[in-house]
Structure formats: C-alpha cells, structure tokens
Amino acid sequence: MRHIDFKALDVFLHVMRHGSIGNAAAALGMRAPTVVYAIRKLREVTGDELFLERRGNLVPTARGLKLEKAASGMLQSWHGLIEHNRQAPRETGPRQTMRIGLSMALGDPALTQILARLSAALPERQIVSSVLENGRQVGQALRKGLIDCAVTVDGVVSLDGIAAEHMLMAQRCLIGLPLAETGNEDHDPREHWTLLSDDADPDSAVRRYLANTTGGVRLTVAPSWNGQLALWRSRGGLTPVLKFNVPWIDGASAAYITEVPHGFPAWGNVSLFYLAGCAEAPWLATVRRELLTVLRGIAAATMPLPANDALLPLLRAG
Numbered sequence: 001m002r003h004i005d006f007k008a009l010d011v012f013l014h015v016m017r018h019g020s021i022g023n024a025a026a027a028l029g030m031r032a033p034t035v036v037y038a039i040r041k042l043r044e045v046t047g048d049e050l051f052l053e054r055r056g057n058l059v060p061t062a063r064g065l066k067l068e069k070a071a072s073g074m075l076q077s078w079h080g081l082i083e084h085n086r087q088a089p090r091e092t093g094p095r096q097t098m099r100i101g102l103s104m105a106l107g108d109p110a111l112t113q114i115l116a117r118l119s120a121a122l123p124e125r126q127i128v129s130s131v132l133e134n135g136r137q138v139g140q141a142l143r144k145g146l147i148d149c150a151v152t153v154d155g156v157v158s159l160d161g162i163a164a165e166h167m168l169m170a171q172r173c174l175i176g177l178p179l180a181e182t183g184n185e186d187h188d189p190r191e192h193w194t195l196l197s198d199d200a201d202p203d204s205a206v207r208r209y210l211a212n213t214t215g216g217v218r219l220t221v222a223p224s225w226n227g228q229l230a231l232w233r234s235r236g237g238l239t240p241v242l243k244f245n246v247p248w249i250d251g252a253s254a255a256y257i258t259e260v261p262h263g264f265p266a267w268g269n270v271s272l273f274y275l276a277g278c279a280e281a282p283w284l285a286t287v288r289r290e291l292l293t294v295l296r297g298i299a300a301a302t303m304p305l306p307a308n309d310a311l312l313p314l315l316r317a318g
Helices: 006-018 021-028 032-046 062-087 108-121 135-143 205-211 225-235 243-248 282-301
Strands: 051-054 057-060 096-102 125-131 149-153 162-177 191-196 217-222 237-242 267-275
Touching: 006 021, 006 032, 006 062, 021 032, 032 062, 057 062, 096 108, 096 282, 108 125, 108 243, 108 282, 135 149, 135 162, 135 267, 149 282, 162 225, 162 243, 162 282, 191 205, 191 225, 217 225, 225 237, 237 243, 267 282
Parallel strands: 096 125, 096 149, 191 217, 191 237
Antiparallel strands: 051 057, 149 267, 162 237, 162 267
16 A cells, blocks of 8 residues: 655645646745655556646546645645644653553554544643554453553444443445456365454454355455555455545555445444543543544545446456
C-alpha cells in the first residue's frame, strides 16, 4: 500500500483551484516538475488520471472531483491537529504514559489518524500503541496492566471487571483478484482467502463464516495489514477489509465486490475496552471523543467507490 502524502494532496487542491500546473506551482512557490511529480504519485495511488486537458486548462475527472472532497476534509483535520498541538501548554515534568491496544483490522489509514488525534488531544501523555489480535488477548492485557484501553473489530471479552463500549458499526466488504498461476498440475478448486490474524482467530465472525462454507476454503494468514494486502495481490483470491479502507488500497477499487456471499459478516463492531474502574477517567473521555471523531470522519471523508455504481460478480477460485 502507498500511503497518502498530505503534501501531494495540498498540491492537488492547488491544481484544482488554479487549473494549471504553472499557476499552481507559482501559488505554492514550487517548480513545475515538483507539482507534476506530486500529481503523478496521486495518479498511481488512485489509478485515475485525475485531470484532463481541455482548452488549455486542467479539468478534473469524476474521480478527481471525489478526491477533492476527501482531500479537503483530510487536510482540514490535519492542519487543525497541528495547530491544536502547537497551542497546547507544554508540561515541564515527565509525561504519563497511555497505552492503547489496536486491532489491525481497522487498517493503516484509521490507525494513523487515531494515534495522531490522541497525541494532539493528550499532550500531557505519551501515547504507546500495541497490536492485539483477539478478545482473549485484550482481556488478559487489560488485567495485567499491559494496556489501559483497546480498540477492536468484533472483539469479545467476557472477563469480570472489563467494560466494553460500542463505538461504530463498520461495513466489511470483499476485494478479489484472479488466482495467480502456480504451474501446479494438481489444481485445487477451493476458494483462496487471505486473512489477517484477527479474522483467522477461531472466534472471529469471518472465520466462523468460512468454517461453514461448503467444500471448505484455502487460507493464508497474514501477520499485518500491509502483509495481508501484499499476499492478496501476489496470490489472488479474496480478502475481507473494512469498506472505508478500500480507496486507499492500490487496485482495490477495481476489485471491490458488492455482491458478497449469503451469511458473510458484512458489518464489524468497533468497540472500546477498558477496566471498569476507569470509566470516569478524564483521559478515557478524551479517547472516546477522538476515536468517534476519527471513525465517523474517515467514513464520511473517504472517496465513494466507483465500483458501487455497478455490481461485480463474486470471483471464484479457479
């Protein structure tokens, strides 16, 4: 996955505003080749030309218009965070540590924004994050004091003294590619799925769905979100992701599947877990607020998926 470059988004908005590379470069105080390079990077990420030349002006494509809305919202939030952090009073003494466990299933775009928001909103605390894979691990980590809170997708913790709050229902979808040629004469007709370790846990909604699939499936389990996508691209088949991440995955919009199998867990429950005794802690109230801001914001600001306009058939292995 290529991460979205905020500087490239700023350049893109200037080209949108000024209608030409030269005028945008002049407004930004950059050389024209630098502007061209930034637009080229965004074209690679989005898989779209973004601009077409009409009568000497650069006119945005339909995807370019969608990106403008998303880019404006993201940059506004980003600049607001920087300004907030700049104006926040600085503590002269040692900072306290706030340890948060995060589910990889949230995806890199959401995780990055969550940590940025928390760092800005809690300048008096050092934010330390760790990756947690399932509900049992979350409960044990909270009990042992390894983390102060955790954000999970479909996490279930059934331990006394652990509180859970529902934050958001996030839509889960499938992206699919034709299977890669292996040269193996013994063809396996089963579907091939690439799962994050979160979804591969026996208690996860996705794994329970696959356990009931007629004929079974072949599974590849990835240890990280980026690893999941890399394996999916190299091997093909199907992989589940939260829908708001699809526009930020190279090639995923074209592979996005709107018709998912019957019984597939199409919604993930994003929850916040913490020790019940901390329910009224001021830092936890801040975590709640910033978490909701990010989750609702990323869902609203994310570009609409072009594949939503036309149903794609479910890709079958083989």
